[in-house]
Amino acid sequence: METAKQIKDGFAEGFIFRAGVWKPRTSPYTFQGVGEEGLAWLKEVKERFGVPVATEVATPEHVEKALAAGIDYLWIGARSSANPLAVQAIADSICDLRFEISNLKGVLIKNPVNADAALWLGNIERLEKTGVPVIAVHRGCNHQPCWKMAHEVRLVRPDIPMLLDPSHMSGDAAQVPTLMGKIEELGLNGAMIEVHCDPEHALSDKKQQITPAYLIDTLDPIACRMRVVSVFSTTESPEELHWLRAEIDELDERLWDTIAARMDVSRRIGEWKKAHGVAPLQPERYQEKSEELRVKSEELGLAQDFVKHIWDLIHEESLKQQE
Numbered sequence: 001m002e003t004a005k006q007i008k009d010g011f012a013e014g015f016i017f018r019a020g021v022w023k024p025r026t027s028p029y030t031f032q033g034v035g036e037e038g039l040a041w042l043k044e045v046k047e048r049f050g051v052p053v054a055t056e057v058a059t060p061e062h063v064e065k066a067l068a069a070g071i072d073y074l075w076i077g078a079r080s081s082a083n084p085l086a087v088q089a090i091a092d093s094i095c096d097l098r099f100e101i102s103n104l105k106g107v108l109i110k111n112p113v114n115a116d117a118a119l120w121l122g123n124i125e126r127l128e129k130t131g132v133p134v135i136a137v138h139r140g141c142n143h144q145p146c147w148k149m150a151h152e153v154r155l156v157r158p159d160i161p162m163l164l165d166p167s168h169m170s171g172d173a174a175q176v177p178t179l180m181g182k183i184e185e186l187g188l189n190g191a192m193i194e195v196h197c198d199p200e201h202a203l204s205d206k207k208q209q210i211t212p213a214y215l216i217d218t219l220d221p222i223a224c225r226m227r228v229v230s231v232f233s234t235t236e237s238p239e240e241l242h243w244l245r246a247e248i249d250e251l252d253e254r255l256w257d258t259i260a261a262r263m264d265v266s267r268r269i270g271e272w273k274k275a276h277g278v279a280p281l282q283p284e285r286y287q288e289k290s291e292e293l294r295v296k297s298e299e300l301g302l303a304q305d306f307v308k309h310i311w312d313l314i315h316e317e318s319l320k321q322q323e
Contacts, residue, residue, distance in 0.1 A: 001041070001044065001045065001048075002197045003195060003196055003197040003212060004017050004045045004048075004049055004051070005049070006197055006211075006212035006213065007195060007212045007215070007216075008049045008051065009212075010212060010213075010215070010216035011216070013051075015051065016051065016052045016053070016054050016072070016073055017042075017045050017046075017049070017051050017052070017053050017054070018053065018054035018055065018056075018073070018075065018192070019038065019041070019042055019045075019053075019054075019055060020033055020055060020056040020077075021033050021034055021035060021036065021037070021038030021039055021041075021042070021055050021056075022035060022055075022056060022057070022058060022062055023056075023204060024056075024058050024077060024079045024080065025204070030204070031203040031204050036065055038055075039055065039065060039066060039069035039071070040069070042055060042069065042071060043069050043070055046070065046072070052072035052073060052105060053071055053072055053073070054071065054072060054073035054074065054075055054108065055071050055074065055075070056074075056075050056076070056077050057074045057075070057076065057080075057090060058076070058077065058079075058080045058086065058090075059086075059089070059090070060089050060090065060092070060093035060096075062090075063090055063093040063094060063097065064093065064097060067097055067104065070103060071104075072103065072104065072105045072106075073104075073105055073106050073107070073108060074090075074094075074104070074106075074107050074108070075107070075108035075109070075110070075137070076090060076107065076108070076109045076110060076123070076127075077110055078110045078111060078112055078113045078139055078168075079113060081109055081110050081111060081112045081113075081119070081120065081123055082112040082113050082114060082116075082119070084119065084122060084123065084126070087109070087123045087126050087127070088126050090127075091126045091127050091129060091130050094107070094127075094130040094132060095129070095130050104132055105132075105133070106132060106133040106134065106135055107127050107130070107132050107133070107134055107135070108134075108135045108136075108137050108163070108192070109123050109124060109127060109134060109135070109136060109137065110137040110138075110139045110165065111136070111137070111138055111139060111140075111141070111146065111149060111150070111153075113141060113142075114141060115141050115146040115148070115149040116149070117148075117149045117152035117153050117156075120136070120149065120153055121153055121156060121157065124136060124153075124157060124160060134160060135160070135161045135162070135163060135189075136153060136157075136160050136161065136162040136163070137162070137163045137164075137165050137192055138150040138162060138163070138164055138165060138169070138188075139165035139168040139169055139192075140165070140168065140169035140170075143168070143169065143170060143171035143172075144169070144250070144253070144254075145169055145179075145182075145246070145250055146250070147243065147246035147247050147249070147250045148247045148250065150162065151243045151244075151246070151247060154186075154243070161189040161190070162188050162189055163188065163189060163190045163191055163192050164179065164180070164182060164183050164188050164190075164191050164192070165191070165192045165193075166179035166180055166182075166191060166193065167192075167193055167194035167205070167208040167209065167210075168194070168205075168208065170208065171207060171208050172207060172208060173194075173199070173207065173208055173209060173210045173214075176193065176208075176210055176219070177218060177219055180219060182246070185239075185242045185246075186239075186242055186243060186246065187239070187242075193210065193215065194208050194209040194210070195209060195210055195211065195212055195215050196209040196210075196211065197211065197212060198211075199211065259314065262314070262318070263317065263318065263321050266317075266318040266321040266322055267321045267322065269322060270321060270322025270323065273322060280319050280322040280323065281319060286315065289311070289315075290308070290311065293307050293308065293311050294307075294308070
């Protein structure tokens with residue numbers, strides 16, 4: 001209630017207040033949400049502050065209880081989105097409860113935990129058959145953006161509003177403002193942001209939560225322009241160049257992470273070699289890998305000199321790491 005009050009004081013309108021009462025977590029020993037009891041709290045937020053409310057659903061039972069409580073928006077999380085059978089069961093439940101969904105304003109579907117554009121699109125189509133407006137939410141994968149996947153979905157379904165979830169995408173509250181800048185750059189329709197009046201004492205995801213004051217003061221005017229109310233308005237197509245550059249940035253980030261991980265393995269190999277009296281440089285293996293890369297470069301359509309140059313640089317640094 002305190003979080004809702006502070007947000008309401010900062011934004012008179014133009015936002016949806018969401019809270020997950022059922023929390024699908026990786027470990028059964030972590031906080032799983034308060035359950036059905038929390039629906040009454042959301043209903044109180046709706047009545048007291050006059051804002052639409054949303055909660056996550058993962059089963060048909062969740063759908064039934066949420067609709068009975070007057071929830072305005074349902075959202076389907078990344079774990080559920082990875083299972084098309086679960087999404088279909090939720091969609092079927094919405095259809096079965098048509099008489100109760102006159103006030104249901106929309107269903108938000110996050111991308112699957114894995115970067116699978118086809119699965120995300122399939123989930124959108126399953127939910128569209130309910131007749132309820134569908135909103136896509138790009139939350140990334142493993143606390144990293146998946147711009148290529150989001151780009152593919154955006155190209156196929158530019159008619160479906162897409163929100164950015166910078167909180168889950170980064171897993172770090174400090175990175176939220178930077179990621180928010182991508183909303184305008186890519187022509188997205190809004191943001192789903194983790195906000196808590198006291199993040200330090202939050203029962204889950206506290207590292208990625210910002211305070212209402214931070215949302216209002218630091219992210220304004222970005223947050224004001226990107227209010228979720230704009231989801232249903234028509235927007236111009238995003239600049240293709242920005243999307244392609246986002247894909248390049250994503251690939252570069254993974255490239256450097258992969259190189260760093262390789263050097264870590266090289267250091268461990270160096271430790272083993274020292275312990276067993278093996279020289280760092282093994283000429284036969286170097287020649288073997290060089291030949292493999294020569295063939296690989298042809299398969300990939302890359303210049304052999306280019307591939308050989310990169311390989312030599314990586315190999316040289318790996319030897320240094322083994323010293």
